[in-house]
Each structure stands twice: as structure tokens, then as C-alpha cells.
Amino acid sequence: MQPRADVSPVxxxxxxxxxxxxLGERFGERFSTGDSDRQRHGRDDSPYDTTPPDCVVFAASVxxxxxxxxxxxxxxxPIIAYGAGTSIEGHIMAVEGGVTVDLSRMNRVxxxxxxxxxxxxxxxxxxxxxxxxxxxxxxxxxxxxxADATLGGMAATRASGSAAVxxxxxxxxxxxxxxxxxxxxxxxxxxxxxxxxxxxxxTRIFVGSEGTLGIITEVxxxxxxxxxxxxxxxxAFPDVAGAVDTVxxxxxxxxxxxxxxxxxxxxxxxxxxxxxxxxxxxxxLFLEFHGTVSSVAEQAEAVQVVAREHGGxxxxxxxxxxxxxxxxxxRHSAFPAILQLRPAARAFVTDACVPISRLAGxxxxxxxxxxxxxxxxxxxxxxxxxxxxxxxLADPNNPSEMAEAEQLNQRVMRRALESEGxxxxxxxxxxxxxxxxxxxxxxxxxxxxxxLKAAWDPxxxxxxxxxxxxx
Amino acid sequence: MQPRADVSPVxxxxxxxxxxxxLGERFGERFSTGDSDRQRHGRDDSPYDTTPPDCVVFAASVxxxxxxxxxxxxxxxPIIAYGAGTSIEGHIMAVEGGVTVDLSRMNRVxxxxxxxxxxxxxxxxxxxxxxxxxxxxxxxxxxxxxADATLGGMAATRASGSAAVxxxxxxxxxxxxxxxxxxxxxxxxxxxxxxxxxxxxxTRIFVGSEGTLGIITEVxxxxxxxxxxxxxxxxAFPDVAGAVDTVxxxxxxxxxxxxxxxxxxxxxxxxxxxxxxxxxxxxxLFLEFHGTVSSVAEQAEAVQVVAREHGGxxxxxxxxxxxxxxxxxxRHSAFPAILQLRPAARAFVTDACVPISRLAGxxxxxxxxxxxxxxxxxxxxxxxxxxxxxxxLADPNNPSEMAEAEQLNQRVMRRALESEGxxxxxxxxxxxxxxxxxxxxxxxxxxxxxxLKAAWDPxxxxxxxxxxxxx
Numbered sequence: 016m017q018p019r020a021d022v023s024p025v026x027x028x029x030x031x032x033x034x035x036x037x038l039g040e041r042f043g044e045r046f047s048t049g050d051s052d053r054q055r056h057g058r059d060d061s062p063y064d065t066t067p068p069d070c071v072v073f074a075a076s077v078x079x080x081x082x083x084x085x086x087x088x089x090x091x092x093p094i095i096a097y098g099a100g101t102s103i104e105g106h107i108m109a110v111e112g113g114v115t116v117d118l119s120r121m122n123r124v125x126x127x128x129x130x131x132x133x134x135x136x137x138x139x140x141x142x143x144x145x146x147x148x149x150x151x152x153x154x155x156x157x158x159x160x161x162a163d164a165t166l167g168g169m170a171a172t173r174a175s176g177s178a179a180v181x182x183x184x185x186x187x188x189x190x191x192x193x194x195x196x197x198x199x200x201x202x203x204x205x206x207x208x209x210x211x212x213x214x215x216x217x218t219r220i221f222v223g224s225e226g227t228l229g230i231i232t233e234v235x236x237x238x239x240x241x242x243x244x245x246x247x248x249x250x251a252f253p254d255v256a257g258a259v260d261t262v263x264x265x266x267x268x269x270x271x272x273x274x275x276x277x278x279x280x281x282x283x284x285x286x287x288x289x290x291x292x293x294x295x296x297x298x299x300l301f302l303e304f305h306g307t308v309s310s311v312a313e314q315a316e317a318v319q320v321v322a323r324e325h326g327g328x329x330x331x332x333x334x335x336x337x338x339x340x341x342x343x344x345x346r347h348s349a350f351p352a353i354l355q356l357r358p359a360a361r362a363f364v365t366d367a368c369v370p371i372s373r374l375a376g377x378x379x380x381x382x383x384x385x386x387x388x389x390x391x392x393x394x395x396x397x398x399x400x401x402x403x404x405x406x407x408l409a410d411p412n413n414p415s416e417m418a419e420a421e422q423l424n425q426r427v428m429r430r431a432l433e434s435e436g437x438x439x440x441x442x443x444x445x446x447x448x449x450x451x452x453x454x455x456x457x458x459x460x461x462x463x464x465x466x467l468k469a470a471w472d473p474x475x476x477x478x479x480x481x482x483x484x485x486x
Numbered sequence: 487m488q489p490r491a492d493v494s495p496v497x498x499x500x501x502x503x504x505x506x507x508x509l510g511e512r513f514g515e516r517f518s519t520g521d522s523d524r525q526r527h528g529r530d531d532s533p534y535d536t537t538p539p540d541c542v543v544f545a546a547s548v549x550x551x552x553x554x555x556x557x558x559x560x561x562x563x564p565i566i567a568y569g570a571g572t573s574i575e576g577h578i579m580a581v582e583g584g585v586t587v588d589l590s591r592m593n594r595v596x597x598x599x600x601x602x603x604x605x606x607x608x609x610x611x612x613x614x615x616x617x618x619x620x621x622x623x624x625x626x627x628x629x630x631x632x633a634d635a636t637l638g639g640m641a642a643t644r645a646s647g648s649a650a651v652x653x654x655x656x657x658x659x660x661x662x663x664x665x666x667x668x669x670x671x672x673x674x675x676x677x678x679x680x681x682x683x684x685x686x687x688x689t690r691i692f693v694g695s696e697g698t699l700g701i702i703t704e705v706x707x708x709x710x711x712x713x714x715x716x717x718x719x720x721x722a723f724p725d726v727a728g729a730v731d732t733v734x735x736x737x738x739x740x741x742x743x744x745x746x747x748x749x750x751x752x753x754x755x756x757x758x759x760x761x762x763x764x765x766x767x768x769x770x771l772f773l774e775f776h777g778t779v780s781s782v783a784e785q786a787e788a789v790q791v792v793a794r795e796h797g798g799x800x801x802x803x804x805x806x807x808x809x810x811x812x813x814x815x816x817r818h819s820a821f822p823a824i825l826q827l828r829p830a831a832r833a834f835v836t837d838a839c840v841p842i843s844r845l846a847g848x849x850x851x852x853x854x855x856x857x858x859x860x861x862x863x864x865x866x867x868x869x870x871x872x873x874x875x876x877x878x879l880a881d882p883n884n885p886s887e888m889a890e891a892e893q894l895n896q897r898v899m900r901r902a903l904e905s906e907g908x909x910x911x912x913x914x915x916x917x918x919x920x921x922x923x924x925x926x927x928x929x930x931x932x933x934x935x936x937x938l939k940a941a942w943d944p945x946x947x948x949x950x951x952x953x954x955x956x957x
Contacts, residue, residue: 130738130843173683184681186690187658200930208839209871210655211908212644212694214915214923214953215935219657219690223683240740267601269711310781368679372601400680437682444685452685459671463942464686470941471934482685 024486025479029112030069034090038072038083038114045073045120056115059102060162060350061445062361062411062420068095068109073117077193077201077232083116084230085199087476095478096226098165099141102172103364104445106225110480116230118167124148125233133190133207135235138167145236154238157182160441161350166234172443173223177346180266180399181273181305182239184441189222193233197472207235220467225443226478228471242305246315247274247339248330250322251297255279255382255394257325258300259375262398264321266371270314272399274303274343279382281356281393282349282406289352290345300327300398301346303339353393353406360391360408363420367431368402368440377434381405381427390420402440429454444482452482495957496950500583501540505561509543509554509585516544516591527586530573531633531821532916533832533882533891539566539580544588548664548672548703554587555701556670558947566949567697569636570612573643574835575916577696581951587701589638595619596704604661604678606706609638616707625709628653631912632821637705643914644694648817651737651870652744652776653710655912660693664704668943678706691938696914697949699942713776717786718745718810719801721793722768726750726853726865728796729771730846733869735792737842741785743870745774747817750853752864753824753877760823761816771798771869772817774810824864824877831862831879834891838902839873839911848905852876852898861891873911900925915953923953 030038039046047053048070057067074080087094093113100107109115121137122144128134129152136145141163145156158169159176168174170192175184182188191205204217221229252258255277262275277300278286284296300322304314319330333339345352354362369377378394385392385405396403405427409420428438428451438451453461465483468475475485501509510517518524519541528538545551558565564584571578580586592608593615599605600623607616612634616627629640630647639645641663646655653659662676675688692700723729726748733746748771749757755767771793775785790801804813816823825833840848849865856863856876867874876898880891899909899922909922924932936954939946946956 128841128843130734131841132738133841173681173687175681179681183658186681186687187654196930196934200933202928202931202934204927204931206903206906206908206926207841208873208902208907208911209842210644210646210650210657210839210873210911212837212910212912212914213908213919213926214694214932215699215938216644216657216687216690216694217927217931217934219687220938223685223687228686240738242740263601267603267711269713307781307784309784310778313778313780366683368681370599370602370604370678371680372599402679402681431679432677435677436679437677437684439683440679440681441683443683448684455677455684456675456688457673459667460673460675460688461685462671463667463673463688466941467686467691467938470937 061105066108068115098168101162175441190235194229244311247303251295255298273305276301285352363407365427366442369434369436373434532576537579539586569639572633646912661706665700715782718774722766744776747772756823834878836898837913840905840907844905
């Protein structure tokens with residue numbers, strides 16, 4: 016499926032030969048116009064066709080990023096930041112051509128401030144790299160999207176994950192950023208204090224800006240002390256509704272669940288096959304509790320009472336760290352597992368997020384709709400946040416399947432908007448949700464976004480064609 | 487002390503007679519040019535001289551606010567939003583003249599969505615009004631600045647309070663806003679979903695924008711289930727450092743304290759006199775624990791162990807709700823209590839916020855400095871957030887006292903910046919911290935703020951002279 020021209024009008028602005036020459040001389044082996052490098056950087060986990068940049072620069076420092084931005088500004092050529100390429104909304108696609116700056120080699124942990132519960136890392140550090148660096152410190156970083164994304168990419172898409180219900184998303188967990196602006200200046204968006212009322216919230220403006228307002232080169236995040244006790248469990252249910260309602264009622268009673276993920280029977284089957292687990296192939300809750308020994312026991316008891324009221328079967332516990340790690344690895348691998356259900360297909364991942372009282376209804380209506388679809392559509396979700404994904408698998412060589420998948424995606428998004436929710440809880444706008452933003456915020460709201468973009472990136476060189484349409 | 491012209495250059499833009507006439511005809515008894523109304527709306531809890539607007543409109547709806555904004559835009563006259571007037575940074579001062587729109591009559595609770603743990607209120611609802619409306623629901627709203635501020639004002643200044651250490655500030659607790667923009671359009675910044683990746687974070691851009699980017703007319707906030715058990719305690723210490731270190735060590739161990747406030751001996755004496763309490767007049771921690779019965783007991787035990795290591799004396803407990811309410815009323819009244827120490831004085835309230843590992847050092851250096859000052863300077867703080875206030879009392883008729891107070895304030899702010907902190911943790915920028923922002927974010931960062939302001943308010947009519955200097 017091509018990026019649709021009607022969605023975000025684009026102007027091809029390829030990097031001219033003299034820009035390519037200057038970049039090549041400056042960056043040597045860290046510059047590439049090779050087909051494989053370009054193809055790899057023009058493809059993410061979205062269902063859209065590869066859209067490669069004209070060249071790739073592997074940056075090693077913030078100064079180098081600023082240098083590339085200034086060169087692109089001089090030539091009015093797009094520049095696209097690239098982390099791990101795990102976006103599922105086409106964020107990294109070079110729809111107007113231009114230069115991709117790959118930040119994955121900027122992967123130093125700059126500072127661990129254990130006493131302040133913060134870490135500062137270069138943008139290319141991945142969430143697993145950060146947690147590995149924290150081993151032995153008694154601290155952890157909480158945001159865990161399925162993929163091993165980079166912290167820069169996670170900040171840029173306002174990512175979340177399974178622990179957001181307790182610890183928040185990147186919105187709550189980014190303390191400050193170092194950013195290269197469209198004119199190649201380097202700014203810091205804040206210090207390391209836990210809170211601040213110092214002017215416009217630059218940090219929160221860049222978090223979720225998808226590379227369109229600046230290029231994030233360094234991220235300071237909050238850390239949390241490892242809880243004294245952790246236990247995890249899975250619990251099967253006769254239907255998805257029972258699993259969803261169990262989480263919602265538990266949260267409404269104030270039980271601070273650390274993780275609460277629902278998978279439908281098809282997702283569980285995919286996980287079993289991919290991760291060699293032997294979970295019952297029914298709608299299933301994956302739960303985790305953090306706290307002291309006694310508070311974890313209390314939380315677990317409270318959830319079990321609610322689960323029984325909603326038809327939940329027995330809890331299977333994973334107490335020791337290895338068993339828990341296997342369980343959550345299986346959950347985090349659900350996306351590749353589901354892709355393996357139909358290896359030649361591409362996935363449209365819906366990302367509706369609604370107030371929790373509306374979640375069960377939204378999921379039920381989505382399930383009803385998928386029953387009449389010819390496509391495989393497993394469902395899973397971060398229930399505690401009101402966020403669920405329907406992963407629609409379609410054959411990219413079959414236009415009617417691709418169209419059906421897109422229609423289904425559109426209906427899920429519209430239902431979210433009708434339910435006082437959002438079309439994207441954690442994946443971002445990319446190219447294809449631009450029209451939805453006008454429904455979500457109104458034309459006046461989108462106009463503010465467009466004016467912000469024009470004020471901060473007047474040449475529209477920073478990842479053009481994403482979030483807002485400027486042409 | 488006059489608002490200093492060197493800080494934020496202003497251009498007087500008084501409301502012309504024809505604008506006053508149109509407003510008078512349109513709003514009748516809800517329009518005033520009377521001296522007492524104008525004086526009252528030109529004065530907050532800052533140390534600066536009254537700076538009245540040319541008139542006051544008491545708005546009753548978002549449509550009326552939009553109407554006033556459009557009229558002001560047509561005449562290029564400033565418009566200043568006013569809630570409860572409890573700002574301590576001069577936010578509501580009409581430094582260029584213009585129209586103040588008083589939102590205090592917009593005090594309806596629009597919706598209580600108990601199942602979703604959200605409430606939507608008009609901007610003029612105060613935090614106490616909201617919590618009164620929540621009585622019997624089993625829910626509460628957590629953000630509690632000392633004053634009974636309006637939710638609109640709290641959102642506009644990114645306010646926090648004693649419970650932010652556990653529940654976050656307005657940054658984390660505003661779910662969405664209704665806002666009138668500079669051209670009189672009405673927008674919604676988001677739905678009611680707990681999280682969102684839908685484009686630029688309009689909600690977080692308006693939170694903390696101090697009325698300079700739009701006028702907030704409706705606020706949707708997060709609510710929390712009342713914990714099963716609550717207990718509060720006070721604990722005296724031989725010195726402030728012991729009290730501060732106790733909180734920091736406790737947080738670093740992951741104990742989820744709900745409130746942790748430190749008052750120095752002078753603040754406690756002021757509170758005793760004002761609230762008729764009989765606390766020991768020593769540096770004192772005010773603590774509160776939320777959770778189940780057993781987890782509250784565990785938290786309390788954990789803190790007591792740490793407190794003893796830091797010289798803490800016995801805990802005095804306030805278990806029953808009435809005793810707790812008395813304790814926190816006393817704490818929330820600390821500001822008026824301190825003002826009573828020297829009734830003719832005005833207060834310069836410093837608002838440094840630093841990483842918690844730097845807090846003890848910053849407070850110690852500040853205490854050292856106040857020792858050599860001729861002024862009374864009680865200190866209190868939201869220790870868990872790294873935020874403390876030194877309340878410097880100076881005679882407004884004594885220029886050397888006022889200058890000394892301002893110098894002390896400046897030194898506290900600079901020390902915060904040197905400690906990777908911020909010059910304002912929760913009070914905002916107003917007029918007098920504008921030069922500090924350039925130190926905190928650099929010229930390039932302030933330039934982004936200025937470009938945002940120019941893009942969204944090209945006529946500079948929204949609360950001009952605050953946060954950024956546009957002339």
C-alpha cells in the first residue's frame with residue numbers, strides 16, 4: 016500500500032548531488048547511498064511500502080546531527096531521524112526524499128543519577144540497553160513497548176507499554192531532552208528537577224512530535240526503585256469482556272496493578288506457537304503486582320476476587336524472576352508472533368484509546384466487526400489505559416484485502432473518537448492519521464499544530480508529511 | 487515594588503472608550519470600571535504593586551469569553567484571565583492595561599465520570615469546590631496548592647501541592663482542556679482517554695502557559711479512589727537537614743509516601759500562632775500515608791526507621807479524619823500564617839526545585855544566607871519533589887529591604903539552576919523570572935517559546951508581559 020497522496024500532499028525534494036557530495040566527504044564510511052542501507056531505512060513495522068531516503072548518515076554526536084540539519088536547511092532538503100525502525104505508523108518514511116540521520120550509534124549512557132532516580136542517555140540507547148545498564152543499581156526504567164525501541168524514538172512517539180497503567184508513558188517519564196532544532200541550534204528542554212513551572216513545556220512539546228519539530232539527541236528519564244516483591248500471573252477467561260471488566264473494576268477500586276494486559280484466544284495461540292509457551296488458548300489476562308511482600312499479596316487477592324466475579328479461571332503464578340521474564344518476553348513478542356500467523360501478510364495495528372468505562376463496549380463492537388471480516392484480526396490491549404490493538408493481517412498483493420484492512424482500522428478509530436477517546440494511544444500519527452486529527456481536535460486545533468510547526472520549522476525540513484500537512 | 491520595566495518591556499495599550507462602551511452594553515452588571523473591582527483584579531499574592539486593568543468582565547460561559555477575546559483582538563487590547571487571584575508571581579497584573587475577564591462565576595461541575603476517574607469542571611471551580619462535589623463518590627482530586635485556587639488558574643500555572651510527590655502536579659493530572667484561542671476560536675485539546683499520541687501535546691502546551699497562549703475555560707482532571715486507609719503524622723527534628731534527608735532516603739527506597747512536607751522552626755511557630763496548634767517549634771516533617779491498612783502500617787514503619795537514623799524525635803499521629811484535616815489545614819495555612827509574622831510586609835516566595843540529591847545542599851546554603859540577612863525568612867518545602875520555598879518578608883515602604891529580598895530570591899534561583907534545577911517548581915514565571923528563563927533554557931530555547939507565542943497570539947493580546955518578552 017502506497018502512502019496515500021490524498022492524505023498528506025507531498026513535494027519531492029530529493030537531496031541534490033552537491034549535498035550528497037558534501038555529506039559523503041564529511042562522514043566517509045558513515046555516509047551511504049547504497050541501496051540496502053536506503054531500503055532498510057525506508058521501512059518500518061507499518062503496512063506501507065518502503066519509501067527510502069536519498070542517503071543515510073550514521074551520526075555519532077549531537078554536533079554531527081546539528082551539522083547535518085544545517086546542511087539540509089541550506090539545501091531545503093528533508094531530514095528524518097531514525098532510531099530502531101520499529102515505528103508502526105510510517106514515521107521514518109522519506110515521503111519527500113531527503114537525508115535520514117541514523118542515531119543508533121549514539122548509544123552511550125551519559126549519566127546514571129541513582130540518588131535522583133534519573134538516567135540520561137543518548138537517543139540511540141534502547142530500552143533493553145538502558146535496563147541492562149541499570150542492573151545491580153536496584154532501579155529500573157518502566158516504559159516497555161513491545162519492540163526494543165530507542166529512547167529517542169520512544170520519546171518522539173510518546174510511547175508507552177505494559178507498565179504504563181502504574182508508571183505512566185513517555186509523557187510522564189521524560190524529565191528533559193537535548194534537541195537539535197530546525198536551524199541547527201542545540202537546546203536543553205529542562206534540568207533534572209521532578210517538576211517545573213518554567214514557561215512553555217518544551218519537553219512535552221517535543222515528546223510525541225515525531226521528529227517534526229526537532230531531532231532528539233539525548234533523553235533524561237525517570238527511574239523507579241525495584242519493588243521489594245514482584246509477582247506475575249496469567250488468568251484465562253471464557254470471554255474477552257470478563258478479562259477487560261476484571262481490570263477496570265480493579266483499577267476503579269484503587270488497586271495499583273503494575274501491568275494488566277489482555278490477549279484474545281487467537282493472540283494466545285500465536286504466542287504459544289512463537290514463544291513455545293503452553294498457555295490455555297482462551298482470552299487471557301497477564302498481570303503483574305509490585306510492592307512489599309504483603310501489599311503484593313493483598314493486590315493479588317483483590318484481583319482474584321474480582322476475576323472470579325467475571326468468570327476468571329484459576330490464576331497461574333510466575334513468582335521467580337526467570338518465570339516472570341519468560342512470561343513477559345512472551346507478551347512482548349506478541350507482535351512478531353502474530354505476524355507469523357500469516358507470514359506474507361502486513362499488519363494494520365489499530366491503536367484506539369478510550370476512557371476505561373467505554374473500553375469493553377469498544378472492544379465488543381470491534382470483535383463483532385472482525386467476525387464479519389475475511390481477515391485474521393487478533394486483539395490485545397493495555398486494558399488499564401483503555402488502549403487496545405486489533406492487528407489486522409492483510410496480503411499486500413491483494414488490494415481488496417488491503418482496502419478492507421484500512422476500512423476496519425478507520426472504523427475502530429472513529430469509534431474511539433465517538434467514545435471521547437483518541438485514534439492513537441501510543442503509536443502516533445505518522446502519515447495516515449492526519450485526517451483523523453481534524454476530527455479529534457477540530458480544524459482550529461489542527462491549525463494551532465500547523466502554526467507551531469511553521470514557527471519552529473519554517474522550511475518544513477523536519478520529517479515532512481507527518482502529524483500535520485503543510486503543503 | 488513596581489513591575490520592573492527592564493524585565494519585560496511593556497507598551498501601554500489601554501482599552502479605548504468605544505471598546506469599554508461595547509463591553510458595558512453587552513455585559514451590563516457583569517462589566518465594571520469601578521475602582522474597587524479594578525484594584526482587586528490588579529493585585530495577587532505577589533510582592534508587586536497593584537496594577538489594575540481598565541475594566542473587568544465577569545464571564546458566565548465559554549462563548550462570552552470568546553466574544554471578549556474577539557473584541558479585544560479587534561482593538562488590539564490585552565486580555566487577562568482571572569480566577570481566584572492567588573498567584574504569587576504577578577500573573578494577573580495588567581502591565582499594559584486592557585480587559586480582565588473574571589472566570590470565577592464559571593464554577594459548574596460539568597461532569598463527574600466516576601467510572602473513568604475523571605471530572606470536567608468550568609475553569610472557575612476551586613479545588614475545594616471540586617472536592618466538595620466529590621463527597622460520597624469515594625474519589626478525590628489530588629492537587630492542593632496552599633490557596634483555594636481555581637482549576638483554571640492551577641492549570642495555567644502548572645500548579646502542584648503537598649500530594650504531588652505521590653500523585654503528580656497539574657502536568658500529570660490534566661486530561662484535557664477547553665480553550666479560547668487568541669482569535670476567539672474554541673478548541674478542545676483532547677478527549678478523556680488516559681493517554682494519547684495524537685499529535686502535538688496541546689494539553690501540555692496550555693498547562694503552564696499562564697494565560698499567554700489561550701484562555702482555559704474548562705478543565706478535565708484525573709481523580710483517584712480514596713485509599714482504604716490514611717494516616718498522617720508529624721515528626722520534629724533537631725535540624726532541617728535531618729527532616730529533608732529522611733524524606734529523600736525514604737523515596738529512594740521506593741516507599742510511596744503520599745505527602746512529605748518540611749517546615750522550619752519559624753514556620754511552625756507561625757502556624758501554631760495562626761492555626762492554634764501546639765506543635766513543637768522545631769524543624770518538622772508533616773507526613774501522610776495512603777494505602778491498605780497493612781501497607782500504610784508498613785510505610786509508616788519504614789519512614790520511622792529512616793527518621794530515627796536522621797535524629798527524628800517521636801511521631802505524633804493523626805489517624806482520625808478530623809485530626810488529619812486539622813493538621814493539613816494548618817499546613818495549607820502556612821502562607822497566611824507566615825504573613826502574620828509581620829503583617830505590614832510583603833512576601834517574596836522563592837520557588838527553587840532541584841534534583842532531590844541536591845535539595846539538602848540548596849536548603850542548607852539558603853539557610854546560611856538567610857542567617858546573614860536582616861529579613862525574616864521562614865523556609866518550607868515539598869521535599870519529595872525537591873521543591874522548597876523561602877518566604878522572605880520585606881517592608882514595601884523600605885526600598886533597601888525590598889532590594890535585599892529580591893537579591894536573596896535571585897541567589898536562590900541561580901543556585902537552583904547551578905544544581906540542574908529550575909527557578910520555579912510550581913509558581914510559574916510571571917513577570918520577574920523572564921531573565922532567568924534565558925539562563926535555564928538558553929537563548930535558543932527562549933527563542934522557541936517566543937516563536938510559539940508569536941504564532942499563536944500574533945497581536946500579543948493574551949496576558950502580555952508574562953513568560954516571554956515580545957517587544
